[in-house]
Amino acid sequence: MTAPSQPLLEIAGLKVQFGQTKAVRGIDLSVMPGEAVAVLGESGSGKSVTGKAIMGLINRPGRVEGTVAFEGRNLVGRSERDLAAIRGPGIAMVFQDSLDALNPVYSVGNQIMEILTVRLGWDRGRAREEAIRLMEQVGIKEAETRLGDYPHQFSGGMRQRICIAMAIALKPRLLIADEPTTALDVTVQAGILRLINALRQESGMALLFVTHDLAVARQVATSLVVMYAGRVVERGKIDEIFARPSHPYTRALLASNPGAVAHWSQLQPIAGNPPDKATKVTGCAFAPRCPRAEPRCRAEAPELRDVMPGRQSRCHFAEEVAHV
Amino acid sequence: MAISDLAVTRPARSSGRIGETLAQLSRSPLAFISAIVLVALVLVAVIGAPLLRDFANTQNLRLRFFPPFSLEHGWGYVLGADALGRSILAQLIVGARTSFLVAGATVAVASITGMTIGMVSGYFGGIVDAVLMRISDIIVTVPSLLLALAVLFVLEPSVVNLVLVLAIARLPVYLRVSRAQTLELRERVFVESSRALGTSDAAIIWRDIRPLVVPTVMTVAMLELASVMLAAAGLSFLGVGLQRPDVDWGTLVSEGREYLTRAWWATVFPGTAILITALSANLLSNWMRANADPLQAAAMEPTSSREEAARS
Known part of the structure; x- marks a missing residue:
């Protein structure tokens, strides 16, 4: 520190x-x-x-x-x-264009979990729990069911929240x-x-x-x-x-x-x-x-x-x- | 934005999507028939060729130039016999396996190599990119048939060499397509945001860029399947392709040509087989391209199902 x-x-x-x-x-x-x-x-x-x-x-x-x-x-x-x-x-970054800041071919849960499994070496179960917690933290309701949804299934504001969740992960x-x-x-x-x-x-x-x-x-x-x-x-x-x-x-x-x-x-x-x-x-x-x-x-x-x-x-x- | 959104939701793989694709395919009669023809040809080649390999090379001089459409000597000679009394039908089936094998292997080698080089080249840019693209330009300028002729003349004309030569000649197609797409994807925010999260370049290419390049390359590969088959047939026709006992459709056309006036069937049937395969592959590839493009797909599908798809 x-x-x-x-x-x-x-x-x-x-x-x-x-x-x-x-x-x-x-x-x-x-x-x-x-x-x-x-x-x-x-x-x-x-x-x-x-x-x-x-x-x-x-x-x-x-x-x-x-x-x-x-x-x-x-x-x-x-x-x-x-x-x-x-x-x-x-340092993490959140971008202006939230419509394009998420990869369209992966579910949002996958994208959040990937950060945790790759960077912290967590297993998928633990990463999943944390992804749900992060999504709830940024105010996404029913995070558990929405984990498997793709970026285009979210509104602009929701996508930006997911980008923030990824940034603070x-x-x-x-x-x-x-x-x-x-x-x-x-x-x-x-x-x-x-x-x-x-x-x-x-x-x-x-x-x-x-x-x-x-x-x-x-x-x-x-x-x-x-x-x-x-x-x-x-x-x-x-x-x-x-x-x-x-x-x-x-x-x-x-x-x-x-x-x-x-x-x-x-x-x-x-x-x-x-x-x-x-x-x-x-x-x-x-x-x-x-x-x-x-x-x-x-x-x-x-x-x-x-x-x-x-x-x-x-x-x-x-x-x-x-x-x- | 909406267009690219639609376009990219398609490639994700799951059993539901395969079912959906099949349903879409069945709504387009031409593409559907093409797919069935191709599958049938592959099945016949895979199942029939091992069984008929010996029969295809059995010479029976009493049946020299036996005409087609006669069951006098059984189903084996229904398409007639060639100058050495070998069954045309059996040779067609055995030749189908070789033709598909050569075309499939060539397209697989060329597309995977070309896509890898193209993505790396496009992503990193700079000197490596410039050098790779110039090499690709050189390959394009050399007529592929000439290149293949020269190489196969020096080397042993075997299946492996044939595949390698054809793959090198077709490499630039995949290289350019995937490079062009990578250049565009590289500037997208999700790639930048991936970098901002500390993802390595290799991981970005593999996980962020590859899934969006694969559908395009697949469509090109389908189209290439037909032209590679024609190129392989051409080489066999010129005599630097495969040698007996290996036989493919090109070899058959080449051998039958000498007796065209006496026995048209020895040339026409293998030629027709090439035509049907190439046509089917082209039609299917055309459909795949249109189906991957939301604007054309909208015109092809009934409105209601599209709206449902959009809602779900």
Whole structure:
């Protein structure tokens, strides 16, 4: 067991590049044991790629640089065999597309049991008991009879629950959830979020929750990392960021969130598009869309810096943004 | 999504599904007849060949060019006799076993090897993939008949050599089909999620990818059965295939050709046997392909049974 003071996961200078496309341009992020961190960003901000890079799931021709230290050991550049040992009991992942995340030719019971028989060497009887327990734990009714059912016989929400059951089967210390509720409708979504919260409280596992949805992030996480154009632009406690964002992008996100305003007419969409991932960005990547950009923003790239206790922002005018 | 969902629920094996497949088969008359013909031919070959092996090679010069459709000398000569007075019917049955054996063994060797290489090649990609695919391209460019002729001319023309040569020539078909499918499956989320749970590459290929590649390869193999049989017949016809006392349908056509004007039956009957087998295998394979494709299967089946299947 790691000491509480040491981060479970510490990412430093992570860069992911596919050919000329820079999906992640260097991010730093840390997750303490048992902590729930949300990674927030719009489509193409590099948040999903970050999740995959942590797991070592970036395939050729993708290139990963920087360090991903899990319990003090760097995972970048490790052999597939070393990574396989960490995937599962160390870090597990739940994917966005639950419709396709289960193999269609095996029953769900088989798929859960297989993890236990292969990785833990359990006999099938014991694995079966545990599979039933896991299915009940993630809220599947009549688990025993549904064990032999195939993925297509379950609804989307149920399939995502089974994916979660598979992810927690080996009791991971860190669960990476890559937009696990995006493909589901809102009522099902709430159930899944409650489930993730409950599981986290029971087992004490840490959570890295990747999402584009502010409201969802707030329901599961205590810390928030906001990403824009492959970089972290703001980081801190989620409630504090909601109360006082210190980066114009975060501020704009909050203003464009339907849940945060009283009437839809007050919604403010963010004009423009994120920068092209193939081009080199000079100055602040958000400057072309920023309502308060100044000549300095286009010339000089801001660093991620401490702007108040427990808060970092990548903006030249973070203090002013925070105190508007 | 819905389409791929339907398509992949089929391959899982269980007795219920075999029964269901048979029921579907019986609704398609052409495919049903083809299946019966093939099964009957295999049965005749398996049961009849050991019993008739000696009779098939018995020469009776008094019955030289004995015409067919006459029971004067019993059922054994109902399809006539060849230049050395050997029974055509008996030779057909003995030849059936050899033809099926050669075709079956060739398809089995080629499909299993090709599928394995194709899946590995497609899954890992990179240099190994590039090299394997170029080798496959080279095999495709060399006419398979020429390759077989050259190899069998140098080596002893035996059943094993014939099978190996034909298998190498047909390998690229399976290799490409399974590689293409693996390339697509490799990107599916369930493969990624399997990796995220720490499954090894070998286990992913065997447990996640193989079950979805097998049905396609099976369909191709069925189609190949007919063309391999024709290729083997062609080689025998050219005289580098099997040698007496081994006999297959190609040998029979080849030997009978010399006397085509005097005794048409020595060529026509074995030729017809090849035609019927090839046609049946093609029709059945065509049905298998359509049946594995939900869009075409929907057109082939009565609506009610499909709805039931969807509900159950």
